Amino acid sequence: MTAAIVATEVSRTYDLDGVSVSALRGVSLTIEPTDYLAIVGTSGSGKSTLMHLLGGLDRPTGGTLLIGGRDVSGLTPGEMAKLRNETIGFVFQSFHLLARTTARDNVALPLVYRGIGRRERRQRATEMLERVGLAHRLDHRPNQMSGGEQQRVAIARALVTGPSVLLADEPTGNLDSATGQSVLALLESLNGEGVAVVLVTHDREVAARAHRQIVMKDGLIVSEASV
């Protein structure tokens, strides 16, 4: 089986008014299609930066990065967008739902950029919302839903395109522990269905449930452990 994502000596340097800040300083990591990986580390250690690179939202300034077997350095922004749409699902700590849009249309959004017709989009979005237990919230707007419900909408949106990798940057950070547990259970069942799950967390218990853990510090992976 080919790896979903392969990062080799990847670095990311920001240029702040002539001063260069190294957020990542040579990270190598392979995500297998069945992985359930947790990334932990102190604040500012480069976890989010790494997630953005793994998801094709950003490009490394050094090293090579293959997503779905393709080297991102040769891709245009348009091709990167297509790659994200086809292979990656993102879940953000602060949900990032469109405020004036119903749960169903939020979930259907990635399908818009795939050129899928409205009817099919709605049908697939509905199925995905049923899958995350929100069949009764189809026409609710984000401000009419609880935090846990909003995060589940965001997960449904990440999954609606059938991605091979789900990237979640602190998906439970804004949720109470019970709600967080149910979101984790959802991610785990997805992993059981063959979706690689990578999540960033500050919570040791959450991290402990993953099959692999990596610890980051100062832009480097300082330890890696598998269960």
Next chain:
Amino acid sequence: MRLAEAWRVALDALRANRLRSVLTMLGVVIGVAAVVALVGIGTGTKGQIEQQVEGLGSNLLLVVPGRLEAGSAPAASTMTLDDVEAVARVVGDRDRVAATIASGETVRAGSRTAFGSMQGVLENTPSVFVRRLDRGSYLTRTDVTTGRRVAVLGAGTATTLFGDRDPIGRQITIGGVRFRVIGTFERLGQSLGVDRDSEVHVPVTAAQRLLGTDRIDGLAIRAPDRERINQLSTAVVDTLTDRHPDSDFSAVTQEQILGVLGDILGVLTGVLAAIAGISLLVGGVGVSNIMLVSVRERTKEIGLRKAVGARPRDIGVQFLLEAVLLTTIGGVLGMALGVTSALLVDALSPVPAAITWWSLALAFGVSAIVGIVFGVVPAQRAGRLDPVVALRTE
């Protein structure tokens, strides 16, 4: 993303900020309305003036002293009634050659006074120009040869001097000299800005005696047909130049007058349209401004759309369509407002207005182009946003 989908997204975005969208459109609405209404008024005025010039009579040739050139001073006339006879021989029909000497005079009847344009004319004037009588009769050949002091009043002068009473047979004084009213003209209204109802026609001989001169101001010839006008024009000018070697004469046709007036009014309409166009431009700048604000406000939304697979092009098209929707909806509303204003001006004021299809098409086209031109920069800015940076903004 499909284009139909992009339209829907753009429309939703405009709806979400209804008041702002309407206010932004207002600039375009006013600009387009101004273009349509002003071009309508320009076109209407041009049409009216053309009608008036043609209403003077057909195949007219006007002969005046001096050169009709920009910058040349108006020349004093050297023409006399003998010249009229000579020109009549060239034309071959004396009924086709009218002569005029005009002077602004105070006209009195009893205690009432009117300021009229006294026109010393030949008896053939109504057959050269289009002029219809309301009452009485026109000047006769005998009136002209004997210099009889009789007058035909314009409708305005008649009303001022006599009110509802019948003026025929009554006495008036023109410049202090007594005349008898023998007829009145039908009401004509204004022509080329001149009130033609204050004309008072008297025999040219009587007018010459009153003014103490044997000159006439000019000639008007009604050519038998359009084809002969130019040939006649040269022949008449040559004849007059032979008789007065030291003077210049000019002949102008109605078509030439129309051409000159048309050019002037065309330029005027163009200037009006340009001024209105500037307000459309200002409306476009407003659209650009609001679109930039909108891009900034929705940075996070743009970041999210990109994260789930929107290409730079998809985002750019979405914002461009928003700008184009703003200006084209504004353009349609502006066209409606412009047409309505033009029709109201036409109905309620003496200024005529005519709506032309080309001005509507132009206004709509320009407003769509304004949307594209002023939407491009905000759209590009939105399309180029870095998704990570966009998602991080608050």
